[in-house]
Amino acid sequence: xxxxxxxxxxxxxxLKGLGAVLGAQAASQLLGGQNVAVAMAFxxxxxxxxxxxxxxxxxxxxxGIADLTIPRTDSPGALDTHSHWFVDNQLKHCFDSxxxxxxxxILNKIDTVAQxxxxxxxxxxxxxxxxxxxxxxxxxxxxxxxxxxxxxKMLKALVVFGFFTSKVGMTQLLAYDPVPGGFxxxxxxxxxxxxxxGGYPF
Amino acid sequence: xxxxxxQSTDDEFDVLIVGSGVTGGWAxxxxxxxxxxxxxxxxxxxxxxxxxxxxxGKGPWEYPTRTVAENLLxxxxxxxxxxxxxxxxxxxxFFGNDRDLPYSTEPGTSFSWIRANQLGGKSLLxxxxxxxxxxxxxxxxxxxxxxxxxxxxxxxxAPWYDYVEKFAGISAAQNNLPQLPDSIxxxxxxxxxxxxxFQASLAEHFPDKPMVVGRCAHLTEPSKIQLxxxxxxxxxxxxxxxxxxxxxxxxxxxxxxxAAARTGNLHIAPNxxxxxxxxxxxxxxxxxxxxxxxxxxxxxxxRGKIVFLCASTLGSTQVLLNSTSKRFPNGLANSSGxxxxxxxxxxxxxxxxxxxxxxxxxxxxxxxxxxxxIPNSHFEPSRYHKAFKRGYAIAGGATRGSWQGMSxxxxxxxxxxxxxxxxxxxxxxxxxxGEMLPRADNQVSLHPNKKDKWGIxxxxxxxxWSDNELNMMQHAAETMHKMLETAGFESIRSQATTAPxxxxxxxxxxxxxxxxxxxxxxxxxxxxxxVPNLFVTDGASFCSSGVVNxxxxxxxLTARAAHYAIDQVKSGRL
Numbered sequence: 076x077x078x079x080x081x082x083x084x085x086x087x088x089x090l091k092g093l094g095a096v097l098g099a100q101a102a103s104q105l106l107g108g109q110n111v112a113v114a115m116a117f118x119x120x121x122x123x124x125x126x127x128x129x130x131x132x133x134x135x136x137x138x139g140i141a142d143l144t145i146p147r148t149d150s151p152g153a154l155d156t157h158s159h160w161f162v163d164n165q166l167k168h169c170f171d172s173x174x175x176x177x178x179x180x181i182l183n184k185i186d187t188v189a190q191x192x193x194x195x196x197x198x199x200x201x202x203x204x205x206x207x208x209x210x211x212x213x214x215x216x217x218x219x220x221x222x223x224x225x226x227x228k229m230l231k232a233l234v235v236f237g238f239f240t241s242k243v244g245m246t247q248l249l250a251y252d253p254v255p256g257g258f259x260x261x262x263x264x265x266x267x268x269x270x271x272x273g274g275y276p277f
Numbered sequence: 278x279x280x281x282x283x284q285s286t287d288d289e290f291d292v293l294i295v296g297s298g299v300t301g302g303w304a305x306x307x308x309x310x311x312x313x314x315x316x317x318x319x320x321x322x323x324x325x326x327x328x329x330x331x332x333x334g335k336g337p338w339e340y341p342t343r344t345v346a347e348n349l350l351x352x353x354x355x356x357x358x359x360x361x362x363x364x365x366x367x368x369x370x371f372f373g374n375d376r377d378l379p380y381s382t383e384p385g386t387s388f389s390w391i392r393a394n395q396l397g398g399k400s401l402l403x404x405x406x407x408x409x410x411x412x413x414x415x416x417x418x419x420x421x422x423x424x425x426x427x428x429x430x431x432x433x434x435a436p437w438y439d440y441v442e443k444f445a446g447i448s449a450a451q452n453n454l455p456q457l458p459d460s461i462x463x464x465x466x467x468x469x470x471x472x473x474x475f476q477a478s479l480a481e482h483f484p485d486k487p488m489v490v491g492r493c494a495h496l497t498e499p500s501k502i503q504l505x506x507x508x509x510x511x512x513x514x515x516x517x518x519x520x521x522x523x524x525x526x527x528x529x530x531x532x533x534x535x536a537a538a539r540t541g542n543l544h545i546a547p548n549x550x551x552x553x554x555x556x557x558x559x560x561x562x563x564x565x566x567x568x569x570x571x572x573x574x575x576x577x578x579x580r581g582k583i584v585f586l587c588a589s590t591l592g593s594t595q596v597l598l599n600s601t602s603k604r605f606p607n608g609l610a611n612s613s614g615x616x617x618x619x620x621x622x623x624x625x626x627x628x629x630x631x632x633x634x635x636x637x638x639x640x641x642x643x644x645x646x647x648x649x650x651i652p653n654s655h656f657e658p659s660r661y662h663k664a665f666k667r668g669y670a671i672a673g674g675a676t677r678g679s680w681q682g683m684s685x686x687x688x689x690x691x692x693x694x695x696x697x698x699x700x701x702x703x704x705x706x707x708x709x710x711g712e713m714l715p716r717a718d719n720q721v722s723l724h725p726n727k728k729d730k731w732g733i734x735x736x737x738x739x740x741x742w743s744d745n746e747l748n749m750m751q752h753a754a755e756t757m758h759k760m761l762e763t764a765g766f767e768s769i770r771s772q773a774t775t776a777p778x779x780x781x782x783x784x785x786x787x788x789x790x791x792x793x794x795x796x797x798x799x800x801x802x803x804x805x806x807x808v809p810n811l812f813v814t815d816g817a818s819f820c821s822s823g824v825v826n827x828x829x830x831x832x833x834l835t836a837r838a839a840h841y842a843i844d845q846v847k848s849g850r851l
Contacts, residue, residue, distance in 0.1 A: 143689045143690065144689050144690075144693065144694075145693070145694045146690055146691060146694065148691045148694065152694070161343070164341060165343075165345070168341075168342055168348060168349070169342050169345045169346075169347060169348055171348065206689060206690075209689060210689070213687045213688075214687075228685040231684070231685065232684040232685050235680060235697065236343065236681075236684060237343070239697070240337040240338060240343040241338050242336060242338040245336060245337070245338065246336075248694075248698050249679075249680075249698060252642070252643070253334070253336075253514060254512050255512060255514065255642050255643035256512050256513070256643070257497070257510065257511065257513050257643055258466050258467060258513040258641070258642065258643035258645040258646075259467065259642040259643060260466075260467030260468050260469045260470070260472075260473075260641050261467070261469060261641060262639075262640055262642055263638055263639075263640065264637065264638050264640040264700065265638065266640070267640050267642075267700075269698045269699060269700070270677070270679045270698060270699055270700040271679070271700075273680075
C-alpha cells in the first residue's frame with residue numbers, strides 16, 4: 076500500500092513532491108501554504124469603471140443602496156469593493172432586457188419616492204432617511220408594492236453577490252480556502268469562525 | 278508528451294480509435310500497452326494536461342462577471358450547452374458551440390445534447406461518480422421482459438471492473454449491498470455529522486434504503502501506478518470542471534493518455550471529424566475512416582486493421598448511420614435495423630430539500646467531490662412498485678448555507694453584513710436518478726436533408742419519457758419527502774418535474790449488444806455482429822440503463838473489448 080503522498084503528509088511534503096511533477100513555480104501557485112492567496116498572485120477585481128446600463132442618476136441611487144446594505148465597518152464595504160460598478164456591468168451582460176427594466180424601474184421609483192417625500196434625490200438624502208425608505212420598501216409599506224420589494228431584492232442580492240465574490244469579500248470577510256488539501260467531514264465551527272467563501276464555482 | 282501528432286499519413290495502423298473521451302482513452306491505453314500501433318482520432322483540438330487548463334486556480338473576482346457566462350455569448354453559441362450544471366465562465370471552453378453542432382427534434386419532443394469536442398472529451402467535464410452495475414441490473418430485461426437480454430452478466434464484467442478501478446482510482450466504502458457491488462477502492466470521503474445521523478435514521482425507518490457515501494473517481498490514497506503518471510491526492514478544491522493539474526480525478530489527460538503515450542505506440546490525429554467508416558464489401562471488413570478537417574474542411578482518410586468507435590453514444594451511432602454501402606444501405610452493421618433505436622438517459626426529475634435543525638457547532642473542511650447515495654431499492658421484479666417498473670437511486674448531500682442563500686433576507690448595515698459572513702443553517706438536498714426503459718420509439722436518425730458544416734447529416738431526435746418514468750418520479754419525490762420528514766428535518770420541499778431527456782448526460786443505447794444479431798448491433802464483446810473488425814464500446818452498447826452512473830461500466834466494457842480484440846488478433850482469428 077503506497078501512501079507516499081496521501082493525506083498523511085503535510086503540505087510542504089506534498090508541495091515538494093508536486094514540484095517534481097509540475098515544476099516548482101506551478102506547484103507553489105497551486106499549493107502556496109499559508110499565503111496561498113498571495114502566492115497565487117491573483118489580479119485585482121476586474122470590472123469596467125464606465126457605466127454600462129444605468130444612467131448617472133440611477134447609478135448614484137444604486138451606490139446609496141450598496142453603501143447602506145454593506146457599509147464599511149472595521150472591514151471594507153460594498154463601495155470599497157466597487158460592487159455598485161459590478162452590478163451595473165452584470166445587469167448589462169448577464170441579464171435580459173426584461174430583468175434590466177425591472178432594475179431600472181425600481182431605481183427610478185426609489186428616487187421618485189425620495190423626491191416626493193424629501194424634495195431631493197435619493198442620493199442627496201440623509202442616511203437615516205434613506206434607510207427608512209429602503210426599510211419600507213423591503214416591507215412593501217407605503218408607496219411600495221410586493222412587486223417593488225421583489226425587484227429591490229434582486230438588486231440587493233446582486234450587491235451582495237458583487238461584494239462576496241470580490242477579492243476582499245472572498246479572502247477577508249469569508250474563510251478563503253482554495254486548496255483545502257482534502258475533505259474533513261467534521262470540525263468545530265468555532266475553529267473556522269466564519270463561512271467559507273463557498274463551493275463551486277465560488 | 279511522447280505521442281506522435283498525425284495529420285496526413287498513408288500508414289496503416291493496427292487500430293483506429295474514434296474519440297478520445299473516457300472510452301477512447303481506455304482503448305488507446307490497452308492497445309498501446311499491447312504493442313499495437315494506435316491512432317486516436319479526435320474531432321476537436323488538442324488539450325494538454327495542465328498547460329491547457331487556463332481557468333484553473335483563478336478567483337471569481339478575476340472575471341468581470343464573476344464566472345457567470347455572458348448573455349450574448351450564451352444565446353448565440355451555447356444556449357443548449359449552458360443547461361449543463363457544470364457550464365459557466367470557467368468551463369465554457371470545454372463545451373461545444375451549438376452553432377456548429379445543430380440537431381433537430383421531432384415536434385412535441387425535446388432533447389438536450391451536451392457536447393465536449395476536444396482531446397479528452399467529456400472526461401474533463403464528467404461528474405466522476407462511479408458505481409458498478411449489479412447482476413440485478415444486467416438480468417432485469419430478461420426477468421421482466423422490457424428490452425432484450427444483456428448478453429453478459431456481472432461475472433463477465435466483475436474482473437474488468439476490478440481492472441479499471443485499480444488504474445482509475447475510485448474512492449469508496451465497502452458496503453456489501455447486493456444491488457450495488459463494491460469497488461476496489463481507495464478510502465471513502467467522510468460524511469458530515471448530520472449526514473451520519475440521517476444515515477442512522479434511514480437504517481431504522483427505511484431498512485430497504487440504506488445510505489452510503491458516494492463513490493467517485495478521485496484519488497484519496499494514490500497507488501504507485503497513479504503516482505508514476507503524475508497523479509496525486511484530491512485536494513477537494515471543486516475546480517474539477519476547469520481541469521485538474523493534480524490529476525486527482527480520472528480523465529483521459531490525467532490517466533489513460535499518459536499511460537498510452539509512454540509506450541511510444543500512440544499517434545493522435547486532432548481536428549479530425551469522422552464523416553463515416555470505409556467498408557470493403559469484398560473483404561466484409563472496415564478498412565479505415567473518412568475524415569473532414571475540423572478547421573479547413575479538407576478531406577482525408579486513415580487506414581486501420583481494426584476500428585474502435587468510442588465517439589460517445591450518439592456520436593458513434595451518427596457515424597454508423599452515415600456509413601452506407603451496398604451491403605449496409607441503412608447504416609453500417611445495421612442488418613438488424615435497430616441502430617439508432619432504444620435511446621435512453623437517466624431521469625433526474627425529482628428532488629427534495631430541507632433545513633436540518635441544530636448542529637450549529639459543526640462544520641467541515643473542503644469541497645467534497647461526492648455526496649450521499651441511496652441505492653435503488655426496487656432492484657428486482659418482486660420489489661417493483663405497483664405504479665412503475667424498475668427503480669431509482671437517490672444522491673445528495675448536507676452542507677451549511679452561506680451568503681448565497683441569505684442575500685435576499687431583510688436588513689441593512691453592519692448587522693446584515695456580519696450575518697452574511699457566518700455559515701447558515703444546515704440544509705440537505707436530494708435528487709432521484711431513475712431508470713429509463715428501453716423503447717424502440719425513442720430513436721435518433723439522420724435528418725433527410727439537413728447537414729452540419731462538415732457535410733455530415735444532422736441527428737434527428739425522437740425521445741420522450743413514458744408514463745413509467747413519470748410515475749417513478751412522483752414516487753421518488755414522495756419517498757424523499759417522507760425520508761426528510763421522518764428524520765425530523767424542517768421546511769421540507771419536494772417536487773417531481775418533467776424536464777426532457779438529455780441533461781443527465783447519460784445518453785446510452787442506440788447500438789445495443791445482444792445475443793441475437795436480428796435484434797442487436799453488437800455481440801457480447803461489443804463487436805459488431807455484421808463486421809468482425811468493428812467494435813463500439815461506449816454507451817451506445819447498453820441494453821438497459823440501470824440506475825447507476827454509467828461511466829465506470831463504459832471503462833470496463835472498453836477494456837474488456839480491447840483485450841478480446843487483442844487476443845483475437847494474437848491468435849490469428851481477427
